[in-house]
Amino acid sequence: MERFEFHNPTKIxxxxxxxxxMGQWLNGVAKSCLLVMGKGSARKSGAFDRVAGSLKEYGIxxxxxxxxKSNPVLSKVEEGIEVVKRGHLESVxxxxxxSVMDTAKAIAAGALMEGANIWDVFLGKAEIKAALPIFTCPTLAASGSEMNGYMVITNEETGHKLATGSIHVYPSVSVLDPELTVTVPKDYTAYGGVDAVCHLMEPYFNGPAKYTPVQDALAESLMKTIMNETMACLKDPSSLDHRGAMMWGATLALNGLTxxxxxxxxxxxxxIEHAISAIFDVPHGAGLGALLPGWMRFFATKRPERLRKFAIQVMGVHPHGSDEEVIQEGIITFSGWLEKIGTPSRLKDLGIGKDSLSDIAHNASFQASIWGMDGVYSGDVIHTVLTMAY
Amino acid sequence: MERFEFHNPTKIxxxxxxxxxMGQWLNGVAKSCLLVMGKGSARKSGAFDRVAGSLKEYGIxxxxxxxxKSNPVLSKVEEGIEVVKRGHLESVxxxxxxSVMDTAKAIAAGALMEGANIWDVFLGKAEIKAALPIFTCPTLAASGSEMNGYMVITNEETGHKLATGSIHVYPSVSVLDPELTVTVPKDYTAYGGVDAVCHLMEPYFNGPAKYTPVQDALAESLMKTIMNETMACLKDPSSLDHRGAMMWGATLALNGLTxxxxxxxxxxxxxIEHAISAIFDVPHGAGLGALLPGWMRFFATKRPERLRKFAIQVMGVHPHGSDEEVIQEGIITFSGWLEKIGTPSRLKDLGIGKDSLSDIAHNASFQASIWGMDGVYSGDVIHTVLTMAY
Known part of the structure; x- marks a missing residue:
């Protein structure tokens, strides 16, 4: 295990x-808030009425x-910051x-920035020193944003989708009400499952080769559980049991624990997905699904022992057979899961032309330089991954 | 899943x-502290020199x-409260x-009590409203006290060992340095493993029968990992890999997550173990080991489906065979683990006479009434468990 600090102050x-x-959690902390929402589903489902009613009840x-919108944009963040400042709102x-939670975080931090703007933070040119108190009420099991300090925003002028983080943008309180997710359509339910599983996969596969049995065990058990629960939610969309398990699983998948x-x-x-959705505006989870099996084939050439472990522990592949056979079966079984839940499992499923791969690689390599990953993920390497995923 | 609130503000x-x-974490928070320690091992191992040196470096x-001592006593807590008050110490x-961490928590809360004393809190007659900032540097992988708001103290006058909890006694910062645990002797290494596994077992077995796949998966994976790592630490006591994995596993076993x-x-x-160690002063983990297989045999008559799941998922029993066979094999395999790591697996291994079972049951049933468990665990039921564990 490597040295780490773990500090997650969010109350769930x-x-x-x-x-x-919801109002009870703002009560005593803030007298007012900016209520950030998406493109209408929260009004249609009744979630807005519930939350707004509770805010009124507590006089907030x-x-x-x-x-x-999905792949949330900087202009919306700036609009929100303006509303907060003009109305002297005390929380978000x-x-x-x-997308809504990330926008809210960027607004909460951006409203208190001095001498810099919030995009400078994404570019690594400024730091967040404070933020308004943030509350979240997620309507989708996917991002884990409700229990972490990360946010991802797209600058639609430059076409870059960047991520950043700060201890100041951990939500104070996040209310997970599975009832709010029963109306999520099948495609977004599935995309959410892919996103959550991918949040577990990335540290599981992409850390240095260290002895991490606790982290491995937690990640493997959460991957298996989320994969099962995604299928169960698709089969029985109104089940609060399955919606609830998926919601809590997705939250834990990116709260820093694993x-x-x-x-x-x-x-x-x-x-790489951020580059794809910055250019083509595809749903994040669909982009991840389209990339994952191809990326696994690429990664199998680098760290076969991790893919073998994944195949056996998560995908239930029998450990007999050669590394190559076990890994191959693991990737096929995982692709089969993607197909069963109805998400893309190859890049061409997104309707992206093969001639776009260079553009995607170019965009992704710019991000790689901001993330400090350009040493490992050059434009050429990214192009190879894209080709293997096509 | 049932409604829950999860809020764990401790920084690890x-x-x-x-x-x-260590000093860096107190720096800026408190100018002074009460440094609470056990009976000498921290001085012998050099842990005291390291921590004290760092405090001096930061001018704390x-x-x-x-x-x-193990099964820490109220009189020591009261002594600590006096020292804190007299010296106007700002943290613990x-x-x-x-035992040391629980004592420190009780001192930190007790020093700020007004109009009541800290034992009243254990008796349910008073509430903790504040505590001095608490820092911990555990030297043993076992209790999980470093990342939770619980504490267990024995009143040596009344002979009762009671537990209580508060959001105010979560440590601010806990530093887990596996180097400090390499000198822990084999018996206490093993007892720590049993304690941590038992912390996972109790909510796993003793909750209402609800659909909790996320919690089950986390508990099962941590139980397996801690059992393996306990064996690995005994085989290779100086391995920081294994000591570290066990340390973090034990912390997560009782941080509220599972x-x-x-x-x-x-x-x-x-x-029941608290009653045993209140009367006989046996190490907590030894008492738990002596009870667990017997308690499992008792519990198999109540909720066979949970013991079957445990046998298959944690102990690796093949799911063929009847419930009875699978459960029986699970308990035998678990007892085998206790024996392999050298802890008691029956009450008689502790050298307790069979004629003491009534006294233990009587003491435990007093606690059951304080814990609100007397409806389920009457003196008679406890006596039955003790008899099955003997």
């Missing part, structure tokens, strides 16, 4: 119908910022998926 | 030789409270195992 409140009591004033409350101690590691699949 | 710093940098004044730093969402649950094995 899990329970059916807890969204209707709020302004609404609506229309956050996200009601939505990862990566603490694995050492410095990369998120290459996320890196 | 893991790494070899991190104890030598400290007084030492030494001599905390525990350097030791679970029990959040399982619903109201009891800790019957801990309850």
């Amino acid at each position: 409140v899990y329970g059916t119908l807890e969204a209707s009591k 004033e709020f302004k609404v910022l609506e229309g956050v 409350l996200a009601l939505g998926g990862g 990566k603490a101690g694995v050492g410095e590691h990369h998120f290459p699949v996320h890196l | 710093v893991y790494g070899t030789l991190e104890a030598s940098k 004044e400290f007084k030492v409270l030494e001599g905390v 730093l525990a350097l030791g195992g679970g 029990k959040a969402g399982v619903g109201e649950h009891h800790f019957p094995v801990h309850l």
Whole structure:
């Protein structure tokens, strides 16, 4: 195990119908909030009425910022910062998926930036020193943003989708109400499962080769559970049992627990996917699914022992047979899961032309330089991965 | 899954030789501390020199409270409270195992009690409203006290060993330095493994029968890992890989993660063990080992499906065969692990006479009434468990 610090101060409140009591957590902390939402599903599902009703009950004033889209954009963040500053709002409350939560975090930090703007932070040119209190009420099991200090924003002018993080943007309280997720359509339910599983895979595969039995065991057990629960949610979308298990599983998949101690590691699949969705605006989970089996074939040439372990421990492949056979069967079984839940499992499933691979590689290599990954993931290496995933 | 709140604000710093940098975490938070220690092992191993040296480096004044024993006693807590009050000490730093950490927590809370004393809290007659900042530097992988808000103290006058908890006694920072644990003797290494595994077992077995796949998967994977790592530490006591994995595993075993969402649950094995060690002063982990197989035989008559799952998922029993066969093999395999690591696996291994079972049951049933468990664990039921474990 490598040296690590683990500090996750977010309070989680899990329970059916807890969204209707959201106001109690802001009460005493902030007299007002910016309520950040997506493109309408929270109004349609009744989630907005529940949360807004509870805010009113506790006398919390709020302004609404609506229309956050998947692959959330910087202009929306800037709009939110303006509303917060103009209204002297004291906190930010996200009601939505990862895009909404990430937008809310960027607003909460951006509203208190001095002498720099929030995009400078994504570019590594400025640091977050404070943020307004952040509350989240996720409506999708996927990003894990409700229990971590990360956010991903796309600058639509430059076409870059970048990630950053800070201890100041951990939500104060996140309310996980599985009832809010029963209306999530099948495709986004599946994309959420892929995203959560990929959050577990990246530190599992991409750390230095250290002895990390605790982290491995946690990641493997969460991967298996989330894969099962994704299938169960698709079969029985209104089951609070399955929606709830998937929600908590997705939260734990990126709350820092399974990566603490694995050492410095990369998120290459996320890196490349961000380039794809910055250019083609595909759903994040669909992009990840399209990349993963190809990336696994590439990675099998680098660290076969990890893919063998994954195949046996997560995909249930029998450990007889050569490394090559076991790994091959593991990747096929994983692709089979992607197909069963109806997500892309190859790049061409996204309708992207093979002639676009160079553009994607170029965009991704710019991000790699910001993430400090260009030594390992050059444009050429990324192009190889893309070709193997096509 | 049941409604839950999960909020664990403790910052964990893991790494070899991190104890030598302990002072940095108090720096800026407190100008002084009470350094709480056990009966001499921290001085012998050099842990005291490292921590004290770092405190001096940062100019943190400290007084030492030494001599905390296993099954820590109230009189020591009261002595510590006096030293803190007299010296106007601003924080408490525990350097030791679970007994030292629990004593430190009780001192940190007791020093700020008004109009009541700390034992009233254990009796359920008063509440903790504040505590001095608590720092821990565990020297044993066992209790998990370094990342939770619980403490267990024995009142030697009344002969009762009671547990209580509060959000205020979560340590601010806990430094896990596996180097400090390489000198732990074999018997206490093994007892620590049993304690950590038992912390995972109690919520796993004793919650209401709900659908908790995430919690089950986490608990099962941690149980397996800790069992393996205990054996590995005994085989190779100086291995930082194994000591480190065991240390982090034991921390996660009782940090609230695997029990959040399982619903109201009891800790019957801990309850009965507390009675045993209150009367006979045996090491906590030895008492748990002596009870567990017997308690499993008792519990198999109540919830066979959970014991079957445990046998298959944790002990690796092949799922063919009847429930009875699978369960029986699971318990035998678990007893075999206890024997391999050299801990008691029956009550008589502790040298306790059969005629003492009534006294133990009587003591435990008093605690059961304080824990609100007397409905399920009456004196008669406890006596039955004791008889099956003898």
